[in-house]
Amino acid sequence: MHTSDSEDFESADEGHGSPEKKERKKRLSSSNYSDNALETAQQPQEPKSSSTSVKNVAKETDGWDDFDIDDNEPIAPPPSKANVPDKKLEVEQKQSNVKADQKSQDTGWDDFDDWGQDDATSTQKTEPPKPQAKPQPAQPDPNIKEVTDRLAAASTGGSGGWGWGWSVDSLLSTATAGISNITSQVSQGISTVLETGIGAPDPEELARSSLRANEAKAKAPAPINTAEDVTVQGGATEGPPGPGNAGDAAFPFGSLFSGVSKFVETTGTKVISGGLDTLETIGKKTMEVLQDGDPGLAKKRALLGLGAGDKPVLSQVLREAKAKADEDDRVREEKREAKEVHYENLFDDFEGLVHLEALEMLSKQVSMRIEERMRSVDADKRQDIKETLQQVAELCEMPEEEEDDHEAPSEGVSKADAFHERLQAATQDLGLKLQFQPLVKQYTDILAYISSTEDTAVRAIYKRAVSGLAHSTALSVQQYHKAAEMLLVKPRRSTADEADALTQMTVVLTKHISELATLFTEKLNALPSDNQEQVNTYITNIFLEAGNSSTYIQNAFQLALPILQIGAV
């Protein structure tokens, strides 16, 4: 198991297609995907690859070979015939990487892997191989070219949108501060890469695919290939991973692979190779910088007393990155949901806000007219007016304790009809023809919903409750607005009656709101739920929004007050 740990780092060195490695790869390749096709595809470039590394190989056979990743391993799921272009793409990517890495490969990975075994020999002495060691193969198609360009840009440390966010300088200075610092920086880098780079799937999609992946894993052995591919890609020497979890559990990089396998599921070759390449690039760069003037990291290792310690740190980093992605996913989903059941938004959608706004405009205008009238009269009359205004305001005070004469609806009268009757009874002295049908219809709909057994999802009921409350409130506010408009054009006013009627209407409407809230919460309570805490939260929210609704209704009533008052002065 230990060896496999260390090998995970080595996905870096592609392009060292030495014969031994090939053989090794064959030993290693645990899955049955068809390398052969790929190998043939790479055949023409093999010699060149080796030629670039010949010098190195001669000196550091132990270094490279041990860690060598099989360049020819397909990174992605078993290539089918249809996948051939993908393979081509991979090859391209690797080539470009190799080119970019030539500069750093000698100083970087070897030493990192066999800590201090051959510090002396492997210090940065090798010149970059001839730039043209690997001529580009036939002109790649535009898509591929784009990818390779991007990869190349990333590998050379250009800020080509790949999340190579920190400068080498800053890294260098941080490096002296200690590796733990760096790893935290790397972690940020990685999470940035994971999130922003490589066109990775968004977390939601990722979560969904992970579900799918898990199901698939559970169902058939076939999809395991994906996981295996990744494992092999990581350079594991262990045998074929057991049905998924054996490998996961024992493997410190389990989180990497589970994370990575999701990537594979979703975006396939491009993403995974791109993602790993980027990680490699980051790792290489980091090592390069770290070893600047400290070959083999001997000093730093001594300083920190580090053994194999930082490998688990990398896995930790990746775990954190994954956790962070999950967290972001959750937060985003919550925000979306919150918007969906946002009371104020719904109230606005039901035109509650605009009616309130219009009512407010009327109210202000009428208040101004009252003030004007008061200014235009002498002091005695002004006092009279003030008293009248005060009286009307008192008439409009809500009764403290409504005598609960909830005349139980007589037999044969539906609750909705009873509600309609109450509204009409309350407002009969208003002398206006208010249209209560929308309110009654909405109530009828809610009653039907409450008695139906279709929706049993707590969340759905909660949503319906909030929207129902917002709708009722909007329709209620509309009543005050309409009443105010009609009162203003009413030829003969009888302020006392009007004030009383609107007060009664307010009582009926606020009671209606609390009844709706009760209906919904009872429905929620009646449901068997495995998450009582969530249900309680919903119930609290429903009562909160009901309070909100009552406030809106009473505000509308208060806005209507000047319209009542002006009829009396």
Next chain:
Amino acid sequence: MAYAYLFKYIIIGDTGVGKSCLLLQFTDKRFQPVHDLTIGVEFGARMITIDGKQIKLQIWDTAGQEAFRSITRSYYRGAAGALLVYDITRRDTFNHLTTWLEDARQHSNSNMVIMLIGNKSDLESRREVKKEEGEAFAREHGLVFMETSAKTAANVEEAFINTAKEIYEKIQEGVFDINNEANGIKIGPQHSTAGGASGAGGAGAGGAAGGGCC
């Protein structure tokens, strides 16, 4: 719904010229030959796109009856656009335009975009007001002019949308102070148009990149 701007419109004009029908045609794409008399003001809303931006038109459809005049006047305030409607088959509705216009200019902000609309263009045989007369009136008072039919939907979209474009241009020119809601323009809740991940003050540390990568 997320929008970049909200424009408040008012529709004014004599009773029976088809104000509510124009609104219904614009918001619901249907025509209702018999319409209840509007009391005070009714509302309609529709989302349109100008220059790639989502704009919510919130339309205040006022009552045309004389009795409601004092009420509807209080609604003029804070409108960014007005549709002043007359009926091409009733000359008196055209003759009242001056009064309507004075009212509108007096009770609304001076930058309000006013579109003059000669409605019922489908009733050509009963036409009493020539198109040229409408054009002349519009020219004289600096209005945009259009003949529409709420029944056939001819020019209805254009009337509302052209008004919105004019308002939008004024915003671009800096004529409207979009931060002053008395101008009838509100800036929408700050939702990014894509993804729907709301900013929330950049709470997501490290930048929860929506879809803006590469």
